[in-house]
Amino acid sequence: MRIHLPRTLDEALEIKATDPEAVPLAGGTDLMVLLNFDRLRPAAMLEVSRLPELRAWRWENGTFLLGAGVTYSRIVSSLTEFKPLVEASRTVGSPQIRNRATIGGNLGTASPAGDALPVLAAYDAEVVLIKAGGKTRTLPWHQFLVGPKRNALAPDELILGVRWTVTRGPGSFSKIGTRNAMVIAVAGLCLVMDEGQRQLRVALGSVGPTILRAPDAEAFASKALTGAGAWEDPRAALPPRVLEEFGERVAAAARPIDDVRGTAAYRRHACRVLGRRALAWALEDRKLRG
Template structure:
């Protein structure tokens, strides 16, 4: 097996153009598992760890760009303003996995249980891809993730990073698993309030073939906040009757299967519980009375 070591993005793209079969390696926390178990035997690996252009994140013109090589540890240390992303990053694996693992790798693997992915979905993030032949293109998250462990990336492309409009409003990521650390999610949920667009975005992980948005639930909660006047006055009284309906719509948006980690019924129930908690935390952060 050839191991190719580019030192710049140009060099990495040239390698990928000449060796489209070469598998990119970031932290290696997914790829090395596949290699060690003999499930993959690529002819070549292109190790992106020396490509500085991929390891930075920045804010610009109201948008955030997160390079594909930024590790979870760096996110936890440096991106406190993006709480749901920090919460998801903190929940990944162990310190060793977080020191190596990246959001680019989470996108590359495209597991429905990838913890960063519901956050990117709730942010309405775009995935930025680049090839030497065709340059850069940007795909909305739901066009990039095409199925379980399937993406729209072309063989000569690299994931450069992900980008989203900076949202104003509270939010959270939470997941259910068999224990509190080193666990693959049985169900995961990210909820963010977008004050500017008067929307509440809800994304689910581990409960379908890929990441799902609970669009009917989103509409229900946005309507409740409109009817009560909460968008304009956060202390406006809220009738909590819609919360159960909201949680039920979130549970209905799931497309779970029975598998070794949990039954479909348990996963759906998990979504219900996570949804209630997430909306309660978000509204509490808005300094509403604690009525849930």
């Protein structure tokens, strides 16, 4: 097994160009398990956890670029303006895991249960990929996450980071599992209200082959808020049963399966409950903020 220990992103990209088989390794919280259990024997590995270029973030013209190598611990301690992302990050594993696991790892593994992924989907984020010579390519999240544990990363590329437009408005991440910690989600949901665009976005994890948005539920809620004049006035009364109907439509967007962690029927029900609650929280939050 060839191990590459580059010191800069440029070095890492050169290595990826000449040794495209090299599997990028960051926090190791997914890959090392496969290695320890003899389920993976890559010909080569490329250590990326210390590349300074990947461990950074920056704001640029109303967008935010989060480096692929930023750990969940750093998101929780330093990026508090992104509340749903912080909530999702705090549910990742344990302190030990959050100190190592990275946002780029969730994207690289592309598991439908990756906790940060529904947040990125609700942010309408795009994934920035880079290869030797500094050439970048940007893909919307849904063109990057193409299936269960499958993404659109080319062999000569690395994930540079993920970028989204910074919006104003409430939002949350919630997750169902058998414990309050160290749990792989049975269902996860992120809801974001974009006050500027007057749009509501909701994304689901662990209930389909990849992360799913619920466009029908989004349109229904956005329209209900518009009809009630609630975008202008957070205290405006919504028609009855909006929350219930929203939950139904969220559940209808799920494409769950039965597996060891839960049944499809339970997962669909979880989506209904999480959707209803998330919308109720967001509306309440808007009232409190006026």
